[in-house]
Amino acid sequence: MAISGLIRRPSVTPDAHMAPLARLPVFFGLKGRRVVVAGEGSAVAWKAELLCAAGARVEVFTPAPVPELESLTRAPPDGVLVLHPRDWRAEDLTGATLAVCAFPAEADAVRFADAARAAGVPVNAVDRPNVGDFTFGAIVNRSPLVVGISTDGAAPVFGQAVRAKIEALLPAGFSLWADAARAWRRSLSGLGLSAQARRAFWERFSAKALTEPNRVPEAADREALLAGAARVAGGSVVLVGAGPGDPELLTLKAVRALQSADVVLYDDLVSAAVLDFARREARKMLVGKTGYGPSCKQDDINAMMVTLAREGRRVVRLKGGEPMIFGRAGEEIAACRAAGIPVEVVPGISSAQGAASRLMASLTHRDHARRLQFVTAHARNGRLPEDLDFKALADPVATTVVYMPRHTLKDLVARLMPAGLDPSTPAVAVFAATRPEERIARATIATLAEAVDRAVDEGASGPCLVLYGHALAAALADAACDDTGAPPASGAAERPAPVRRMGGAADRGGAHPLEVAGSGL
Template sequence: MPGRAEGGNDTHRGQILHHPEAWHPAIFTGAALALADCDTDGEAQAFFDAAVSAGVPVNVIDKPAFCQFQFGSIVNRSPVIVAISTDGAAPILAQAIRRRIETLLPPALKQWAELAQSLRERVNDMLSPGAPRRAFWERFVDRTFQGNAAPEEGAAQALLGEAERLGGAPAIGRVTLVGAGPGDAELLTLKAVRALQSADVILFDDLVSDEVLELARREAKRLLVGKRGGRTSCKQQDINDMMVSLAKAGKRVVRLKSGDPMIFGRAGEEIARLEAEGIAVDVVPGITAASAMAACLGLSLTHRDHAQSVRFVTGHSRHGDLPDNTDWKSLADPSVTTVFYMGGRMAARIRAALVEHGMGDDTPVVVMAAVTRANETRWQGRLADLPMAMQTIGVDEPVLIGIGNAFGARRSTVDADCQDVVESLLPAVSGRRQ
């Protein structure tokens, strides 16, 4: 049966009735809606015209040209309801979008929304429009999305007490250090996305991808405070001063850092300064580049047959040279998986230092630039060839150098006669040749 009109008859309300017959114009009498699943446009046109003539709203499934209304997907956390529609063009896409939204919303959103509903009038009476009222509701939202827990008993009174305090004192903002990951926006945590969506100001590093920034709140002011080797950079002291100034002005500040903020990101200096100024600060971790590197290569940095430990080492000091306190003797052990961050310009000296302390020139090495990004490149070979590899990879993009037996784990399963061929093809996968 290509179509059926339903509704109108109170006798059958709440029931589904099947009529084993083809549709005909008489079925539209007393109907509220007309739905059809038609194979051809001709059938759809006939059904559509008959329904319209009878004054019944009509929808022909997967044929938007013959639809007077659409069925959207919804996320129902009443009193919060999110509706998604593709105007009939792609119902499956709408369902996929609904699933994405479902993952972003805490299970207890319904209870928090009901609490907000019950508090709204009293909060509006206590706080004047503008910064105080906005500060209260931003803190309310923070609690809503923190930990995914329902409001505790007594939450209403605690929140009203907070509103009373905000009414008598200037609002102080807060700073959140957020890890942007290596570049791929889909590697962001849900908590990172929520922080970006609630920010007033975002101070972002030069290495943060445009795709990540696209997830930020549209009204947020974005300020580039890039710090990148070999280029003019914003001084750390200036960044610290900027965060303090903005937070004291009542702004919600996100300090967006590439990778993980707590790994080679100077987060310690920033946290110390903010805490000294009495400014609340929290941290949202991100996927560090070495983890993304391992995922891209499909290998374990701590493969039990090849590595007993893993180390992340900075490839340069604040003076632009190799760090003078690096324990090269321990790093020269090939059973230690070592990943050098920001070591592209120091690659030749890294190789020399490791060989000087006993590492063999045949130790497996992987070099990757722009990990997880569209322009990602990689090279795989021996320690002896590391300096030459850097001439091919270049230093225009952030570079990781992985050294140790773990990086030869996947190659060890390849027949020795084919190994050279496989190695020569690896760079071509990313569009670059050795």
């Protein structure tokens, strides 16, 4: 589509190359195929049972069979087990799909592995990852849903701990849904569904399996899922809140939306770590709206969303923070509705919530704040909005959160004092809330503008949020104790405010512009 009149044009983010893999995870189909197992001891029986469970014809060569092997021969979990009570020979490997050995001596394992490779057979040596070609790892079995876990032999016990965690997260009933998926996939292939309708079906299937994991899927479920998929087979738009920056603050619904997107239109405030959750094939386009800097026009962003959705694409409009708070979500929803495009909203953690969590401050402390108010200090012309209710903003029993404050903070403070706000009211500016580069400047409302300028001079960057009100007093006093190791002296809030760096959790994104016109922070 043609986009005219932009100061900044949307740009496509190139996908990063995949990080190196210690092992390539693969899943062998072994039904009816021949696998050779050789060696001594209980490990031979364990591997034989595992391979039989995968449906293989397992031939075991061991001069001293353990009792478990003899019982497995009589009743294998699946497939066939043939026991040869003798040492292996090179010709035994001919025609095998895989080979596995378990020997006490490494020299015996090396000799077996060399013979298997000479026969063109991939080989595993139990407890000797340096000898074999592949390893098994830990397994979570919800067949046909199977999860494999590998530490490349570095920490098997850790792998087992991860397996236990995943076992607890995956209900046993998932196997019922995976069975239904296998059965229904065959019938769906003959219905002539479009690619979008098929994906919509499986997205809804997955959501239903996650919410009702221990119920047996029925034919009625299949028909309901088909009907729902047909309704959204065309394009759609989802407005997704990316949160303040820490990717661990994404909601599960936001992750699912990102993993089903064809196109992701994202703002400057969205961290790179959040974008990593988008499916690899998705096209990622920066349409950032940066205050006092190059920006895409909102009308052009709206037009792009509509055009892409009309092409049958699933569009995720990814916005920093909570899209319904100073995020121009209303304009984008209206544009989609006017064009007849299905649109939904996935809420996100707002930057106010993120900042409060880092300050460990209750914004609605019952002894200090009877209400919480959000306000933007940035009008369309880049100046302080003239229609602000300064009397309400000076309310001594309110906690106020100011979005996009950097360039108008001095004007805001100058208007609050005559409106009755106590100059000693506790105040704080939070830069890049919840991210590794997070910085916090504490002050009173009267001295906050100077504290913010000083923080910027000292390297603070990223989206900035201002909070003030008496509900913050205890949290800011506790933070001052953390900085100095002792309680603040009387009148400490009047001293020049220190800047405190606080590491966020797991965000890999870089710094972003301080204000973003029209983006929820």
